Amino acid sequence: MAVGDETFPVMPAIDGLRLGTAMAGIKKPGRRDLVVIEIPPGARVAGSFTRNAFCAAPVTVAKAHLAACVGRQEAPRFLVINTGNANAGTGEVGLRDAYAACAELARLTGVPQDSVLPFSTGVIGEPLPMERLLGGLPPALNALDGGAEAWHQAGEGILTTDTRPKGASVTLEMGERTVTINGISKGSGMIKPNMATMLAFVVTDAAIEQPLLETLLRETVDRSFNCITVDGDTSTNDACMLVSTGRGAEVVSDEQVAVFRNGLQRVMTELAQAVIRDAEGATKFVTLQVSEAASREEALEVAFTVAHSPLVKTALYASDANWGRILAAVGRAPLADFDVERVVIDLDDVRLVEHGGRAPGYTEAAGSAVMAREEITIRIALGRGGEGATVWTSDLSHDYVSINADYRS
Incomplete structure (x- = not known):
């Protein structure tokens, strides 16, 4: 189940960047579950990782290897991603397995071991099936290609409970040259990233120096992946990687940086x-826009309080215009000196709340008509200042419960 009819975009080739996939049997037979991404020499790589204290072994290893590469002013040469097993909550055995995957891929390709970054997603607490994972590396390498189909297959190869691959691509005019940005992501549940999504890999052919690349990643993640939530759970494995191959136009001037930042965002x-x-289990795509806050942080507090409310989310699923649940969620957000008389709440173009209670012109029929839509915007004006924030969330359905109750079955 998914909201909207989205198709995977055609990804232009990025010079020097290749992707390969294999059916290693890690998740289940007959589906892509192992991805290798080859990064050309001279590239730059930045990463954002989960803040969950129980971060997975591959996160620990990827952070260490990335730091080593950046320290010697080099880029990692390969990313290796498996689905079906998170290699999280696996202690020393998990670390050993993550290092072993890097070592084998390094041996096969002739690069240093710390030039390989590992990523995993799937069930927590189970050891990696290393024989199958290592056996899948040669076919993944043999499949390396930079074309559109390779991007699509890589998008499929990182999925867990997702129902479809996720990709985005833009081409930007940079003076007399163009710049391409391609990206794939995965994530469906255990989503309140607190850094990034479950996994995301974004690549550009632009030439960007390391400090600027890290700044751009931090800024754009903060207003995208850090603004989504499905269930309020931050994964042990979250990672978002941004690769600059350096083979395209340079991004140096303020104007160039602004154009590139907008495209990356x-x-x-x-x-x-x-x-x-x-x-x-989603049946609704919900945008929460909070305005007139004293700070962006305050606006995010209100938006996430509403987005995480099971009562609000189940009302959305039922298309039930029970606006009192939204009002109650806003009211329990951790704000000091909260004057509810100033709060205005709209459901799309229908005014729900003003002056501390139901708006005089509100009707149940109007509210129900909006709640029946697949895409809904809830607007909350706090009357406290000039800052705002936008958060995206989903409803809470029977299918969500079933998917997670049966996840390991």
């Missing part, structure tokens, strides 16, 4: 929203 936002559209 578009890709990141499309990938993040695609996660919500494909959220586990």
